Amino acid sequence: MDRCKNKCSFILCRHHKLQWWGVIIILTTLGGFYQDILKPFTVYYTTSPEKKVEKENLNQFNPLFKENDSLTFNVLITRFEDFKSDKNTYCIGRSIEEHLNILKSNEGTSMPIEVIYVDSIPTPKNRGEAKQLQKEHNADLVIYGVAKKLSNFCGDAEICFRYKFDNNILPKEVSMFELKTFSHTGKYIKTTSDNIEKGVAQVDALSMKQWIKSLVGIKANKKKTVVFDIAAIRNNIKELPQIEKAKNYNSLGEMYYDSRQYEIAKLAFEESVKIHPTAEFYRDLGKVNRRLKNYKESFECFDKGLKLEPNNDKIFNSKGLSFLYKKEYDSALFNYKKALLFNPKNEYANNNIAKVYKIKEDYKTAIDYYFRALKNNPKNKVSYFGLGLIHNNKAEYDKAIKYYSLALEVDSTYTKVYSYRGYSFLCRGDYEKAINDLSIYMSIVKDDYVDYSNRASAYNKIGEYDLAIKDCKKAISLNSKHTAPYYILGEVYSKLEENTKALNIYNKIIELDSLDTYSYKKRAYVYSKLNKKNKALKDCEKSIKIDINDAHAYALKASFLSQLNQFDRAIISYNKSIKIDTFYNRYIHTRANANFYLGNYDLAIKDIKKAIKYHPKSLHYNFDYFYFSAYKYWFISLLIIVLVVFLLVKKLMRF
Known part of the structure; x- marks a missing residue:
């Protein structure tokens, strides 16, 4: 039956056509707040006997979309009402389908959109059910929800709108975007035609279009356009102040910056300072230019920020970091000390000054600044880590391990500390502890060839030669030009009396670095074991020729x-x-x-x-x-x- 007093299809009439899109946009803004209210269940559809039969029938369905379809953005819409509609009735789901069909026909998107509405599928009741439904039908987006209190005149219509976006096609660098791809609110929102006419829930068509286009853009890997699509959604609010629009662009830039997509982050930061320049926005733009090694532009941004706020200690600290990247250490120190002048408790500046003095091998002064940072913040893990590095450089491994351990007490997830503490254990001869720390680090960071070499060295020391060989080969596969694993592998083969293999390994090292005197001496040992004393003697002479x-x-x-x-x-x-x-x-x-x-x-x-x-x-x-x-x-x-x-x-x- 028709549900509109104007005798036209629901949502598609001139009074109602924007109603549900308004709800969509409201919920794309608020959805993330509610996304954890309802926990996913493992039950599919319902546990009632009648619905179990329906589930069994559904399992016999062929997937609605192709598996691993990388060329199309696939949308599945389920019915919102608690009953099936006949062929002459336009329910909410069908109306959404028609609007999306208009979008894919009239608007250019990054890839084609395929929309299927299935009236026979009851709406999922939670994210777990939606996830299973999405998986079974290979959908990129499932739009679902529940409507109640529907009258012939739609005067008191209430809707609980939800959607589930396929996490598998979200690249890591955009997964942080507030795209509300896991919206699952348990609240019903009442909307009426009067509210729409008064502008209370009114929203223009741009937001719906940009929301869908941005989702499609993610799958199509059009990351640069996604920035502006998402910003358009955020900024499409009536009478939004310029500063708020600038903040929206800046927050997008921060998300891309954190995910190391610096070129795209720069686009967003540039928009923020264009709309409403502030000292902090210029600082962010300077930081991303530093990451891109655009040092001249980086300094220009910091200077513009300092014109707006001459005493901004954070900008002086960031400017010092750019000089540090350029290895202009005195200029870096000047700016760090300026930061401390305006804020003596700036722990970042203290740590950075200590870092410069550590590079200069003025360890006494470096230690002093690390302790200044700790005085302001006794739980400063960076300071403890820096102290560990200094004592490791001084071959004071007990002290190094002490400070690394303090850093981990503050933050047990401070991953890289396990790598450095493992190395200190290795140097101290605590091979089992070294293996334990390095294994923790490598379970998280799986492509660090240096740590594979270090663990191989520890395995070699305790006689675990098979494990040492395995780690050496892994390190070589990650970086075939790094010589350390070759040395360890050569030593293991020598211990196992596999002298021909050892000889081949040292030949490889010399091929990589013909001026490495150590490799000639190691090969000389192998030649000696093979009773080739003249060749061993020649390798010694080659080493002496390189270093008299x-x-x-x-x-x-x-x-x-x-x-x-x-x-x-x-x-x-x-x-x-x-x-x-x-x-x-x-x-x-x-x-x-x-x-x-x-x-x-x-x-x-x-x-x-x-x-x-x-x-x-x-x-x-x-x-x-x-x-x-x-x-x-x-x-x-x-x-x-x-x-x-x-x-x-x-x-x-x-x-």
Whole structure:
């Protein structure tokens, strides 16, 4: 039956045609406030016996829309009334369908819109049911709700309007937009034709059009147009002040900025300062220009903001950060200190000053500023983290771990701290704790190749070679030019006596960096194990050619020369290693052996005594000392041997 006193289709008459679109726009504004009032249920449709049959029938339906349809925006509309209408009646859902059909026919959208109204589907009662319905029919948007108190004249019509948007097609960077894509209010809103005529619920057609177009734009990945579509919805309020319109653009810019869509954020920020310039809006525009490395524009924006508010400490802090990005540290410090001049409690400025002094390796001053920040805010996690970094740089791993732990006490979700604390545990030798922290971090950040390398190193230290190899290969897959996992992999293969594999790994490192002296020395070890001493010697010489002061390479060369019985050259090479770095006195047994084989027994004994001093528990060095002494005093040794033999023979003759 007709429901309008004018004998025309409901909503489509001149008195009512805007009614439900007004409700839609009101609820797109307010929907998010109510979206968590009703919790989703797992029950589909209803639990009554009659409806169970209807559910079973529905499960036999073919999906209304194609699966994985990326070319069309698909809208499913269910009936709003509590009864099925006949063919001659226009219910609310059918009216919505017709309006959307007009939109797709007359308005250019980012992709085609497909609209289907199904009168036989009762409206979902909660988000859980709507989600299941949406999934079954491959819909991008389900429009549903309940109408009550409908009279022939529509005078007291009330509606509870809801909709469910497909979260799967929402890219992460736009999921924060207040698009009200999960509206689910439990309240009925009364609207009448009189209210519409008085302008109480009146809204022009632009808002409905922009709302649908923005949803379509998200799926079509037209992100730049979405900014202005959403802003048009927000700003389409009668007599909205300019400052409020500017705020709407600015908040959109902040959302894009937070999701690292800086080009789009810049568009929104530019609109905000164009409509109503404020110091804070200029600051936001300066920040996004900094992210885009437009430093000149960044400084211009900050200066415009400071003209409006000369004592704005936040702008001075942001300006200092732009100088920090440019590595102009003195200018950065000047602006940070200006920020503190106008607001001594600005903890961000204190932290940033500390960061600059840390970069300058003035750790004492950096620590002082971090503690100033903590004085103003004892729960400043950034300050604790910064203190941890300083002590880690100073190889004070116990203190570093202490401050990292304090940062996590303040905020256990401060993800990156687990990475840095894990590294400090690794350096301290707490390999199990290192693995635990790094695993926590990597469960959240899955593409950090450095942490895969660090965890591989910890696994290597505790003998978990299979896990170490797995992490190394993952790190290499994430960044094939990062050499650290190759080194760890080479070391693991060496320990497993898979020397050919180890050799291939070191060849790869040298291919990536032909000036890396460490890789030549590691490959020399492998050549030595493969009994290719000449090749090992050549790698030592390559390392020395790259760095003439490479003490380790000289010591290693001395060892290989000794193995090739070139003792004179071995002694010369070893003497060079000690001259460059006295640390290699710890390996002076190399020279002791060379002197012994050259017959320099006094020098050999002298050197082996030094070796025993560094390694007093070494049975090998103590035996060498006895052996060398026996050769030096061969006549006495011979007499002792003759005497021992004589006594043994004499004893045997008695028997």
